[in-house]
Amino acid sequence: MSLTYVEAVVVGAFQGVTELFPVSSLGHSVLIPALAGGQWAQDLDVSAPQSPYLAFIVGLHVATALALLVFFWRDWVRIIGGFVSSIRYRRVKTPAERLAWLIVLATIPVGISGLLLEHLFRTTLGKPIPAASFLIVNGLVLFLGERLRRRAPTPAAQASHVDRKAMPAAGVATEALPTLDEGPDARIARLPMGRGVLIGSAQILALLPGISRSGVTMVAGLLRGLSHEDAARFSFLLATPVILAAGALKIPDLTGPLGAGIHGPILAGSIASFVSAYLAVRFLTRYFHTRTLTPFAIYCGLAGLASLLWLTLA
Template identity: 60%
Template sequence: MGHFGFVEAGAIGLLQGITELFPVSSLGHSVLVPAWIGGSWARDLDVSAPESPYLAFIVAVHVATAIALITFYWRDWVRITRGLAISVRDRQVRTSDQRLGWLLVIATVPVGVSGLLLEHTFRTTLGKPLSAALFLTVNGGVLLAGERLRRRNTAPRGPGSAPAPVTTAPITGRFTAGRPTPTPATGAPEGTTPGSAGPAPLSVGAAADLAADQELATLSVRGALVVGFAQVAALAPGISRSGVSMVAGLVRGLSHEDAARFAFLLATPVILAAGLLKLPDLFGPLGNGVRGQTLFGAAVAGVAAYLSVRFLSRWFETRTLAPFAFYCLAVGFVSVLRFGPFSF
C-alpha cells in the first residue's frame, strides 16, 4: 500500500472538517469519496485496511476537529469543567453548569464503551463503499424521521392550544433521573444570591451561551442516555454522529439550536478521546512517511471544522435537518447504484 500525498491529505482534511460536524457522516464520506475517485485514492485511503497509514491520518484530523470545537465553545467548556470539579468536590449538583457537565458525561458513556469494543469490527467489516452508501441512505431517512417526529410532538393538540413555553431558568436541587423543574430566575448571576456582589456583567455573546447551556441542563438523564445510545449507530460508516445526536435531542424535546449545541458539545470528548486513544499510531510504524501530510491535513481539518461549527450554529437557529437529509438520500442512492451488484 502506497503513501498518500499532500493533495490527498488536504482534500480529505477539508472533507473531514466539514462532514464531521455536518450531519452527513465523515466516516461515510471518507469511504465513498476515495472509492468514487478510484486509482491511488481508493488504494491508499482505505479505512477498512487493518494496517493502513490512512488510519494514523484519520487520528490526527479527529484531534484537530476536537480542538476546533473546544476553541469555538471555550466559554462553555470553562464553565462546565469548573462546574464538574466543584460538583465532585462538594458531592452534589447545584447549578446548571454542573448538571450539564454530568449530562455530557452520562451521554458519553454508551458510545465510549461501544467504541472501545466495536470500533475495529465496524470499521473493518462495514468500511466498504456499498455498506457506507447503504448507511448514508439510512442516515437521510433518520434525519427526515426526526423532523417528522418533532413536528408531531410540537403540533398544537387542540383548537387554540399551543406548545408549552420553554424556560431557561437556572437549575438547582438534586440530580435526578427525570427532567428537573427549573426555579425562577432571580436576575442575579448563577451561583450568587440577590443583592450579593457577583461577577461583572456578561457580554452579549457570553450571556447567550450561558442561557443556551441553562436550557440544555433541563434535559433529563433519560434524555441524555437516549442521545448517548443514539451515537452508537454512528460507528457504522454512513451514519452521522451529529445527525443521530440531533435527532435524539429533537425527539426528547430540544429545539434545533439546542439539539445542535448539545450534539457538538457531546462530540468534543468523544472525538478527542477517539483521537488520543490511537495517537500512538501516528508516531509508530503506521505514521512513517506520512507525518508531514498528516500535519497538513490536520491543519486544514481544524480550520474547516471551526468554520463549519460556526456556520451550523447559526443555521440551526432558524433552519432544519431536511436539506442534509435529502443530500444523504441522493448521494447514498447514487452510490448504492455505483457500488452495488448492478454497478455502472
C-alpha cells in the same frame, strides 16, 4: 501505502466539515476514495489491514475536537468549573454542574461501545457499498426525525403555561421558575439525566460508516423536545470528548511505523481539518437558529443512492 499532500488536505477538509454536518465523516472518508478510484482507492482504503489511513482520519479528529474546544471555550470553562465544584461540594445543583454530569454520563455508553465494536465495524462494514447504503439510512433517519420530533414550546406558550399554573400561597418558599431568556446551556441542563444519556447513546450508531454522529444525536434531541438550536449545541458538546479521545488513541499509531514517511501530509491534513471544522461549527450554530435537518436528509439520500448506483453499475 503512500499519502500525498493533496489526498491529506482533501480528506482533512472533508473530515472537518462532515464530522459536524449531519452527513457522516466516516462514510465520506470511505466513499470519496472509492468514487475517485485509481491511486486514491489504493492509498485511502479504511478497511485494509495495517493501513495507516484509518489512524490518519481518526487522528484528524484531534484537530476537529480542538476546533470545537476553541469555538465553545467559554462553555467548556463553565462545564469544567461545574464538574470541579460538583466534586468538591458533592452536589449537582447549578446549570453548569448538571450539564457537566449530563456530558459525563452521556459519553460513557459510546465510549465503551467504541472500544468494543470499532474494529469489527471497520473491517466488516468499512467498505464503499455498505457506506453508501448507511448514508441512505442516515438520510431517512434525519427525514423521519423532523417529521416525528416533539415540537418545542414557543416562549409565548411557555409563558401561557406558567400563567395557568396555580400560584403558591403567600409565604411559601418555592424554586424560581426558569426565565424565558435563559441561555442555551441552562436550557440543556434542565434535561433529566436519563434523557440526556439516551441522547448521548445515539452516538453509538455513528460507528457505522454512513451514519452521522451529529445527525443521530440531533434527532434524538429533537425527539426528546429540544429545539434545533439546542439539539445542535448539545450534539457538539457531547461529541467533543468522544472525538478527542478517539483521535488521541490513534496518535501513537501515527508516530510509529504506520506513520513513517507521511508526517508532513498528516500535519497538512490536520490543519485543513481544524479550519474546516471551525468554519462548519460557526455556520451550523447560526443555521439551526431557524433551519431544519431536511436539506441534509435530502443530500444524504441522493448522495448515497448515486454512490450505490455508481459502485454497483459502473
